[in-house]
Amino acid sequence: MLYRFFLACFAPFALLHFPMSKTSKDNSDKLILAVPKGRILKELMPLLKQCGIEPEPDFTDENSRKLRFTTNHADLDIIRVRAFDVATFVAYGGAQIGVAGKDALEEFNYADIYSPLDLKIGYCRLSVAMPDSELEEADCTRRSHIRIATKYPNLTARYFERKGIQAECIKLNGAMEIAPSLGLVRRIVDLVSTGSTLRANHLTETETILEVSSRLIVNRSALKTDPERLGDWIERFRQAILS
Amino acid sequence: MNSFDHFSVLLPNGFEDLLPPDAEQEARAITILMDHFAGHGYRRVKPPLVEFEDSLLAPGPGAALASETFRLMDPVSHRMMGVRSDITAQIARIASSRLFSEPRPLRLAYANDILRTRASQQRTQRQFCQVGCELIGHDDLLADIEICLMAVSALKALGLADITLDLTLPRLTNEIMKLYNLSDAARTQVRAALEKREQDSLDALDPAPRESLKALLSACGPADTALDQLARMDLPAELRPDIDRLAATCTALSKALDELGITDIRITIDPVENKGFEYHAGTAFALFAKKARAELGRGGRYDIVCGQSGDRQSATGFTLYMDTLRGAMPASKPADTLFVPSTESWATIKTLRDDGWRVIHGTGQDDRERLQCTHELLNGQIHPIG
Numbered sequence: 001m002l003y004r005f006f007l008a009c010f011a012p013f014a015l016l017h018f019p020m021s022k023t024s025k026d027n028s029d030k031l032i033l034a035v036p037k038g039r040i041l042k043e044l045m046p047l048l049k050q051c052g053i054e055p056e057p058d059f060t061d062e063n064s065r066k067l068r069f070t071t072n073h074a075d076l077d078i079i080r081v082r083a084f085d086v087a088t089f090v091a092y093g094g095a096q097i098g099v100a101g102k103d104a105l106e107e108f109n110y111a112d113i114y115s116p117l118d119l120k121i122g123y124c125r126l127s128v129a130m131p132d133s134e135l136e137e138a139d140c141t142r143r144s145h146i147r148i149a150t151k152y153p154n155l156t157a158r159y160f161e162r163k164g165i166q167a168e169c170i171k172l173n174g175a176m177e178i179a180p181s182l183g184l185v186r187r188i189v190d191l192v193s194t195g196s197t198l199r200a201n202h203l204t205e206t207e208t209i210l211e212v213s214s215r216l217i218v219n220r221s222a223l224k225t226d227p228e229r230l231g232d233w234i235e236r237f238r239q240a241i242l243s
Numbered sequence: 244m245n246s247f248d249h250f251s252v253l254l255p256n257g258f259e260d261l262l263p264p265d266a267e268q269e270a271r272a273i274t275i276l277m278d279h280f281a282g283h284g285y286r287r288v289k290p291p292l293v294e295f296e297d298s299l300l301a302p303g304p305g306a307a308l309a310s311e312t313f314r315l316m317d318p319v320s321h322r323m324m325g326v327r328s329d330i331t332a333q334i335a336r337i338a339s340s341r342l343f344s345e346p347r348p349l350r351l352a353y354a355n356d357i358l359r360t361r362a363s364q365q366r367t368q369r370q371f372c373q374v375g376c377e378l379i380g381h382d383d384l385l386a387d388i389e390i391c392l393m394a395v396s397a398l399k400a401l402g403l404a405d406i407t408l409d410l411t412l413p414r415l416t417n418e419i420m421k422l423y424n425l426s427d428a429a430r431t432q433v434r435a436a437l438e439k440r441e442q443d444s445l446d447a448l449d450p451a452p453r454e455s456l457k458a459l460l461s462a463c464g465p466a467d468t469a470l471d472q473l474a475r476m477d478l479p480a481e482l483r484p485d486i487d488r489l490a491a492t493c494t495a496l497s498k499a500l501d502e503l504g505i506t507d508i509r510i511t512i513d514p515v516e517n518k519g520f521e522y523h524a525g526t527a528f529a530l531f532a533k534k535a536r537a538e539l540g541r542g543g544r545y546d547i548v549c550g551q552s553g554d555r556q557s558a559t560g561f562t563l564y565m566d567t568l569r570g571a572m573p574a575s576k577p578a579d580t581l582f583v584p585s586t587e588s589w590a591t592i593k594t595l596r597d598d599g600w601r602v603i604h605g606t607g608q609d610d611r612e613r614l615q616c617t618h619e620l621l622n623g624q625i626h627p628i629g
Contacts, residue, residue, distance in 0.1 A: 093536035114440040
């Protein structure tokens with residue numbers, strides 16, 4: 001019968017044949033470098049230059065609404081995102097390389113991020129601070145529970161866990177310094193660089209949880225599948241720090 | 244409008260319904276893999292979903308997974324049971340007990356779902372299917388190569404491209420730390436530093452272990468350059484046999500891939516990869532592909548302890564994770580489906596089905612498009628639709 005002929009033409013077991021999907025060469029083969037906006041970016045710019053990365057002019061234009069920028073390298077684009085989000089973009093493979101603070105890396109503790117290089121920029125520390133007026137209670141070893149305002153609930157909880165104290169973290173995204181005086185919490189955990197914000201709000205730094213600097217990070221899967229290109233960029237950054 | 248109660252269909256975090264065509268694609272992929280393993284003489288086993296905690300988490304492959312295993316109490320025996328969070332441990336148990344007297348090497352394969360207490364960033368599902376095979380009781384180069392080769396060709400059979408086989412020696416860093424008598428605290432620090440590939444975090448160590456570990460860190464990358472670096476390194480003599488074995492594996496593997504005409508496989512070496520390889524001894528590996536955002540599978544050599552005798556047997560094998568594999572596999576073309584009007588005889592429909600067609604026996608002409616048929620039978624002839 002005639003349909004037997006058609007059978008030969010249209011293989012009914014089509015699912016067995018996995019056709020190669022065509023992805024546009026442009027996007028799938030480009031490396032994405034994620035960098036943080038703001039303070040760190042200013043410190044990072046000279047380093048990028050030393051690595052031979054020159055972003056398009058829009059990149060330094062504060063008013064530009066663009067989020068993704070081309071560079072002088074055809075296969076490298078830069079995205080400019082919030083400092084905390086760099087680690088997330090790299091962890092999920094949205095970007096292959098990035099520059100992220102040790103604070104964000106430790107807070108999220110992503111399994112698939114390597115952070116091979118200390119870029120020696122963005123120095124600060126993650127510290128515990130409390131109101132000057134309560135300093136006599138600084139020793140909290142008698143407590144089983146403490147309430148803390150922070151942007152870093154995981155790091156904070158882990159730090160106090162090791163002291164045998166349960167930390168109840170209230171997540172704030174800024175202006176933690178005001179929280180103790182308004183009776184929200186007794187302590188805060190936040191990044192400190194000069195300490196002037198703390199002093200202005202009558203807070204004293206009591207313990208340092210983590211010394212922070214920015215690190216070059218890479219996605220594990222990307223490094224394994226594209227070791228030459230990523231290895232080359234890591235090496236360029238390594239040389240740039242040395243010089 | 245959907246009128247179902249949205250709350251009643253909410254699934255717990257890490258669980259999903261697989262719908263058409265995904266469920267079928269996964270099932271077919273599993274069939275391809277199992278056929279592939281069977282073709283190499285691997286026989287399928289099917290361990291139970293639940294077993295007693297003490298056997299499931301016994302020393303060896305099982306022990307490392309304790310924190311990921313759901314536990315429940317057996318109301319009958321009043322003993323604690325665990326829901327498997329990995330199949331390798333179960334295969335090890337079977338090989339060392341019920342199949343203890345089977346001739347070695349023993350080749351076993353499996354494809355089963357597992358359950359984990361936590362999802363992770365990279366593995367967002369708490370339930371997923373593990374497909375793999377184990378080669379038990381043969382500690383030689385040929386076995387290592389057989390397993391690597393099977394893993395790679397299994398991924399090729401599923402249509403994956405740009406595959407990376409990343410080889411590692413999980414014991415290497417532990418041996419170096421033991422050799423230099425590092426304290427427990429220092430070992431924890433070194434493990435954390437190596438896990439994140441942070442060279443500078445090793446600076447606090449004494450010069451000798453520091454230089455060894457840093458040299459290992461810098462020997463990560465494409466196999467030929469990494470092996471060169473490892474060969475030139477001033478490593479303790481005790482570690483040489485493992486490294487020589489790794490080098491031999493690489494050479495033999497490249498030759499085999501060459502003979503098979505498989506060219507788009509990249510072999511890399513990462514001598515400090517250790518996380519998740521806690522029970523491995525000897526060469527181990529992880530599998531990646533450019534289109535996949537996480538590891539596709541992993542494998543390697545480990546020891547199993549045999550029942551009462553306490554004898555150790557060397558085994559090697561690998562596991563593929565169907566959840567990440569599904570995301571990396573090329574999309575499958577919808578299957579050809581033939582619309583046959585209800586006026587056709589049952590005998591005709593049977594003949595068509597016997598020929599391999601998926602036949603939808605329609606009651607009305609509108610079914611033809613509504614049910615996404617690709618072909619129709621008109622006056623005894625098959626025509627493509629559209």
